[in-house]
Amino acid sequence: MELWDTTRQALVLLGTGDPELWQIVGVSLRVSLSALLLITAPAIAAGFVLAHVAFPGRRALVVLVQGLLSLPTVVVGLVLYMLLSRQGPLGDWHLLFTQKAMILGQMMLALPVLTAYTVTAVQGADARVFETAVSLGAGGFRAALSTLWEVRFGVMAAVFTGFGRIISEIGCSLMVGGNIAGLTRNMPTAIALETSKGQFAQGVALGIVLLILALGVNVALAALQGQGGMRKAWQP
Amino acid sequence: MFSHATKGVKSGAVGLLLAIAAGLGAAPAPAEPDLRLATTTSTDNSGLLGVLLPKFEAKSGIKVRVIAVGTGKALKLGENGDVDVVLVHSRPDEDRFVAAGFGVNRRDVMYNDFVIVGPAADPAGIRGMQDALGAFRRIAQTGAAFVSRGDDSGTHKLELACWRALGIRPETNPGYRSAGRGMGEVLLMAAELNAYTLTDRATQRALAKKTGLTILVGGDPRLFNPYGIIAVNPQRHADVNFRGAMALVDWITSPEGQQAIADFKVDGEQLFFPDAQK
Numbered sequence: 001m002e003l004w005d006t007t008r009q010a011l012v013l014l015g016t017g018d019p020e021l022w023q024i025v026g027v028s029l030r031v032s033l034s035a036l037l038l039i040t041a042p043a044i045a046a047g048f049v050l051a052h053v054a055f056p057g058r059r060a061l062v063v064l065v066q067g068l069l070s071l072p073t074v075v076v077g078l079v080l081y082m083l084l085s086r087q088g089p090l091g092d093w094h095l096l097f098t099q100k101a102m103i104l105g106q107m108m109l110a111l112p113v114l115t116a117y118t119v120t121a122v123q124g125a126d127a128r129v130f131e132t133a134v135s136l137g138a139g140g141f142r143a144a145l146s147t148l149w150e151v152r153f154g155v156m157a158a159v160f161t162g163f164g165r166i167i168s169e170i171g172c173s174l175m176v177g178g179n180i181a182g183l184t185r186n187m188p189t190a191i192a193l194e195t196s197k198g199q200f201a202q203g204v205a206l207g208i209v210l211l212i213l214a215l216g217v218n219v220a221l222a223a224l225q226g227q228g229g230m231r232k233a234w235q236p
Numbered sequence: 237m238f239s240h241a242t243k244g245v246k247s248g249a250v251g252l253l254l255a256i257a258a259g260l261g262a263a264p265a266p267a268e269p270d271l272r273l274a275t276t277t278s279t280d281n282s283g284l285l286g287v288l289l290p291k292f293e294a295k296s297g298i299k300v301r302v303i304a305v306g307t308g309k310a311l312k313l314g315e316n317g318d319v320d321v322v323l324v325h326s327r328p329d330e331d332r333f334v335a336a337g338f339g340v341n342r343r344d345v346m347y348n349d350f351v352i353v354g355p356a357a358d359p360a361g362i363r364g365m366q367d368a369l370g371a372f373r374r375i376a377q378t379g380a381a382f383v384s385r386g387d388d389s390g391t392h393k394l395e396l397a398c399w400r401a402l403g404i405r406p407e408t409n410p411g412y413r414s415a416g417r418g419m420g421e422v423l424l425m426a427a428e429l430n431a432y433t434l435t436d437r438a439t440q441r442a443l444a445k446k447t448g449l450t451i452l453v454g455g456d457p458r459l460f461n462p463y464g465i466i467a468v469n470p471q472r473h474a475d476v477n478f479r480g481a482m483a484l485v486d487w488i489t490s491p492e493g494q495q496a497i498a499d500f501k502v503d504g505e506q507l508f509f510p511d512a513q514k
Contacts, residue, residue: 086428096428097413178425181386181414182407193416197388 009201035106047118068112077175105172121154271480280304317473339466351454354432381431386414
């Protein structure tokens with residue numbers, strides 16, 4: 001009964017374009033997309049190097065990156081908080097309780113996801129792609145791009161999985177963002193706050209948006225992977 | 237959820253001794269039934285009850301069982317006759333409780349107070365102001381940073397009431413931050429942001445060393461947080477211990493009880509101010 005009422009109120013909030021609600025959605029998207037935009041290139045480059053270049057300690061590094069996949073968000077938040085606090089080594093930057101701090105935290109969380117998935121994708125690529133590119137006169141960078149293009153669906157899966165990880169995380173955002181209204185309040189921290197106030201409608205409405213985003217990302221991913229699979233299947 | 241009133245090892249030991257003494261002593265009269273008191277977490281967590289109730293128990297021979305919950309829940313327990321007496325701090329709710337016939341003989345007991353804290357540099361220049369509203373106005377006018385609880389708590393409601401009284405919409409101050417978090421987190425955030433905030437004295441005292449925030453404005457009656465004690469109406473619930481409830485009401489508002497409240501100090505600072513004599 002109450003569940004239904006709350007859900008109905010939530011839908012009304014969504015339908016009427018409640019400005020506060022969409023502002024919160026905006027903060028979430030701005031922060032997570034910025035983090036993803038900034039970290040994607042370096043993370044994929046790191047993944048390629050780890051998968052393709054032999055150097056001492058490489059295996060240990062791969063294991064480390066894969067281990068960091070389960071990095072607790074609150075630990076990232078705690079470390080970042082201590083670094084950015086006024087007493088911390090980076091206190092002069094005055095970044096604590098800003099969107100920039102949240103972006104930094106989400107970059108740290110997305111990095112191992114993107115890197116580990118890229119490693120797997122590149123390792124699964126046909127090594128001859130790189131060699132062929134080199135023999136055709138391509139430099140190392142161009143040859144690497146050719147390989148990454150070959151496994152682009154795997155790399156995309158890495159990016160989408162990274163997005164899924166950071167758009168829904170709350171621990172780090174709450175600690176270094178501070179859940180400040182209109183500034184650093186994103187969907188997960190707002191849901192936690194509304195629930196603690198006993199105002200479930202706004203929480204449910206944001207939950208619906210979050211679910212749609214997560215589902216949408218997964219559907220897009222499935223569609224892309226389906227396409228990739230088809231291509232491979234047709235190749236002799 | 238009936239926890240014994242006395243908290244901590246020391247007061248626990250005192251309670252135990254009292255219990256043994258009561259058990260050993262050849263009680264002439266039939267044993268008094270236990271008294272059930274519903275109160276707020278603030279009175280219990282601060283250690284105040286651990287000091288007050290043993291004194292009352294020694295004097296009256298009535299054992300008090302404390303249920304520490306929020307004010308709303310405490311009044312609900314009284315309404316249902318699950319407790320005999322309530323000690324809470326929300327005057328409008330208390331008046332409604334009495335008006336509805338759930339409780340009788342409401343008495344003022346004490347108050348604790350809220351203070352405006354901020355960075356020692358005090359950019360808005362409010363240090364030592366007697367008038368809390370004036371301090372709030374100056375903070376808004378200078379555009380100084382201010383962190384609000386923003387979580388619908390009692391503290392948040394008090395802050396909003398101040399802005400309302402001034403006719404100021406706090407969101408229009410570019411330095412205003414609505415955090416939606418607990419008192420401790422808001423104090424830490426205010427320290428990080430060099431901001432002002434409104435806090436209860438006890439939490440400020442607990443965190444002052446960590447935050448470096450100092451009390452700039454305090455003592456304005458507007459920032460007082462009064463506690464009242466109400467006996468549950470025996471005409472609604474015949475089985476409540478009304479005699480015991482009135483014994484506690486009378487004792488806590490007596491000069492002896494009031495002195496005990498004034499004498500209760502944490503780290504040398506008085507947290508509750510008796511105000512039963514009016």
